[in-house]
Amino acid sequence: MSANIQSPEQQQKVLQAQQRNQLRNKINYYVADNGTLTGTATDISHILLNELSGFVNKLSEADSLADVKASVTSLKATIGDIEGKVATGELTFPYQSKGLDTVKQEIIDRANGVNDLL
Secondary structure (H helix, E strand, O other): OOOOOOOHHHHHHHHHHHHHHHHHHHHHHHHOOHHHHHHHHHHHHHHHHHHHHHHHHHHHOOOOHHHHHHHOHHHHHHHOHHHHHHHHOOOOOHHHHHOHHHHHHHHHHHHHHHHHHO
16 A cells, blocks of 8 residues: 555545635735734733733722723723624624634634643
């Protein structure tokens, strides 16, 4: 049996990997290189971490409904407009195109794979 002969399943995996690499090359060329994408993801993480930290700290000290509402002021000012932009189609996220179930499964697979290596 030749090493070049692959099962249909193996051929499909190779084709999917090639298509994924072509798409990643297009993203790299037309939108952003890996460093820029990583930088953007890092910026998002930092913004959310800072805002979530402030929200949690304020919420933990809230004594009234007014305090609870006040605890979200900074978070709303920082990211509150995102939901409206998604609703109007002004902003779309890749997970919407890929499908939430697909993205969640990718997250699970990646997390488990890294954890297994650790």
